[in-house]
Amino acid sequence: MINQTYDVVVIGGGVAGAASLYALASFTDLKRVALVEKYPRVASVNSKATNNSQTIHCGDIETNYTLEKALKVRRSAQMLVRYAEQLPPRLRDQIIHRFPKMVLGVGVQECEFLQQRYETFKPHFTGMHLLDKTQIADIEPSVVNVNGHDRPEELVAIAVPDEYTAINYGTLAQSFVEQAQSVAGKTVDLKLGHAVQIIEPVGSNYRITTSAGSMMARFVVVSAGGHSLLFAHRMGIGLNYSCLPIAGNFYFTPQVLNGKVYTVQNDKLPFAAIHGDPDITLPGRTRFGPTALPLPLLERNNLQTLVDYLEVLKLDRTVIGVLWDLFKVRDIRNYIFKNMAFEVPLLDRHLFLKDARKIVPSLQLEDLEFAEGVGGVRPQLIDRTQCKLILGQAEIDPGNGIRFNITPSPGATTCLGNAEQDLLRIQQHLGCNFDRTWFEAERVPVSQSAWARS
Numbered sequence: 533m534i535n536q537t538y539d540v541v542v543i544g545g546g547v548a549g550a551a552s553l554y555a556l557a558s559f560t561d562l563k564r565v566a567l568v569e570k571y572p573r574v575a576s577v578n579s580k581a582t583n584n585s586q587t588i589h590c591g592d593i594e595t596n597y598t599l600e601k602a603l604k605v606r607r608s609a610q611m612l613v614r615y616a617e618q619l620p621p622r623l624r625d626q627i628i629h630r631f632p633k634m635v636l637g638v639g640v641q642e643c644e645f646l647q648q649r650y651e652t653f654k655p656h657f658t659g660m661h662l663l664d665k666t667q668i669a670d671i672e673p674s675v676v677n678v679n680g681h682d683r684p685e686e687l688v689a690i691a692v693p694d695e696y697t698a699i700n701y702g703t704l705a706q707s708f709v710e711q712a713q714s715v716a717g718k719t720v721d722l723k724l725g726h727a728v729q730i731i732e733p734v735g736s737n738y739r740i741t742t743s744a745g746s747m748m749a750r751f752v753v754v755s756a757g758g759h760s761l762l763f764a765h766r767m768g769i770g771l772n773y774s775c776l777p778i779a780g781n782f783y784f785t786p787q788v789l790n791g792k793v794y795t796v797q798n799d800k801l802p803f804a805a806i807h808g809d810p811d812i813t814l815p816g817r818t819r820f821g822p823t824a825l826p827l828p829l830l831e832r833n834n835l836q837t838l839v840d841y842l843e844v845l846k847l848d849r850t851v852i853g854v855l856w857d858l859f860k861v862r863d864i865r866n867y868i869f870k871n872m873a874f875e876v877p878l879l880d881r882h883l884f885l886k887d888a889r890k891i892v893p894s895l896q897l898e899d900l901e902f903a904e905g906v907g908g909v910r911p912q913l914i915d916r917t918q919c920k921l922i923l924g925q926a927e928i929d930p931g932n933g934i935r936f937n938i939t940p941s942p943g944a945t946t947c948l949g950n951a952e953q954d955l956l957r958i959q960q961h962l963g964c965n966f967d968r969t970w971f972e973a974e975r976v977p978v979s980q981s982a983w984a985r986s
């Protein structure tokens with residue numbers, strides 16, 4: 533039975549879908565919108581606080597970002613902070629958190645790389661400081677000290693000492709929904725426990741059939757992680773993409789860090805270098821990770837998504853060719869083997885310890901505890917036409933009133949920036965009004981570094 537017709541239905545109640553719902557309710561004159569989520573709560577998958585790295589990515593300490601990408605991501609990151617700061621302080625403090633952050637260079641080569649990067653980025657990121665070993669120790673003593681002495685390697689860090697750097701994407705998603713539902717004079721429906729089964733065009737609209745009834749929509753935004761691609765494929769759209777899910781696990785230690793400490797990324801493996809940081813859901817613990825291992829599931833802890841994975845992988849000669857090309861690169865091959873070994877009991881902690889000691893050299897095996905049930909899956913896409921792995925996010929927009937967002941990292945940071953893009957397309961298609969003023973209010977965070985010596 534079809535019981536409702538909406539202007540826009542958003543499928544997927546992660547932070548991406550919730551941000552689009554918030555933006556639709558707050559900044560357009562559309563009167564009827566809905567968010568459809570298969571689980572009983574929003575943000576139950578990758579946007580759940582425990583399942584990602586809880587980082588507001590700005591590109592300043594992510595060495596795999598070019599300056600151009602960093603500036604783009606930072607614009608979205610600023611929107612998150614601006615959104616949270618306009619909430620009452622009690623709510624704001626459940627969402628964003630201030631910690632120092634840095635990217636650490638270890639050894640001559642990485643230190644030279646960071647020094648050069650600092651020169652390029654500093655004019656654009658005014659809160660950034662280049663730190664020597666002593667200055668690093670002032671913020672993060674455990675990164676430098678081993679048994680009362682400084683570690684021997686050369687160390688340099690690019691640091692941002694006083695900005696909002698950590699975020700609970702779960703409470704953020706929940707807050708987006710609450711804010712959307714508080715807009716007067718609109719119908720903003722949240723349909724939890726509704727697993728979407730079929731999306732099909734009916735005239736110029738779409739019928740969405742879920743496990744708990746159907747609805748019609750004039751425009752559909754699908755933000756269902758790797759499942760976005762599955763829905764697209766089932767409609768004969770986006771067939772030039774396959775999905776390669778990359779799982780990320782974490783390890784806990786006692787508190788050894790005061791803030792976020794990232795490490796220099798390998799250009800061939802952009803999300804592979806681990807970091808350590810305080811876990812905002814578990815005060816008193818430090819979390820190291822994530823690992824990165826191809827996993828045949830679209831959701832980390834849902835074995836039923838194996839079948840969905842096989843459908844979106846679309847394994848054929850092209851995909852095998854791309855995977856083989858990746859495997860032929862020595863760094864990637866070794867990295868895959870290493871991450872497979874991370875999954876072998878007993879061996880896992882020994883191997884991970886080696887990586888974690890790059891950040892905190894005094895860590896011992898007994899300090900490390902595998903973070904059970906923590907971590908998620910990044911739905912990376914393979915472009916079958918260009919025969920290559922896409923490392924960022926993607927949207928598939930055939931231009932006929934439906935849009936599919938597939939958002940691996942930094943897709944949570946960019947949720948409001950992506951919502952802005954959704955709204956531009958919706959405005960174009962439905963002819964509604966979209967007040968973009970809020971999105972365009974640029975605001976560069978101010979650094980108040982009392983300690984900085986540079």
Ligand SMILES: Cc1cc2nc3c(=O)[nH]c(=O)nc-3n(C[C@H](O)[C@H](O)[C@H](O)COP(=O)(O)OP(=O)(O)OC[C@H]3O[C@@H](n4cnc5c(N)ncnc54)[C@H](O)[C@@H]3O)c2cc1C
Pocket residue numbers: 543544545546547548549568569570571574575576577578579580583584585586587588589701726727728729755756757759779780781822907908909910938939940941942943944945946
């Ligand atoms: C280990 C790891 C670390 C990360 N760290 C960061 C970080 O620090 N910063 C950052 O910006 N990004 C990070 N990311 C990426 C970030 O987690 C994602 O970009 C973000 O959570 C994506 O949000 P989403 O709403 O698109 O997806 P999800 O949060 O996965 O939500 C998709 C939703 O769609 C729903 N859904 C699926 N199928 C259906 C259906 N049939 N019917 C109804 N609903 C459906 C799901 O239940 C789910 O709620 C990380 C990712 C991983 C794996």
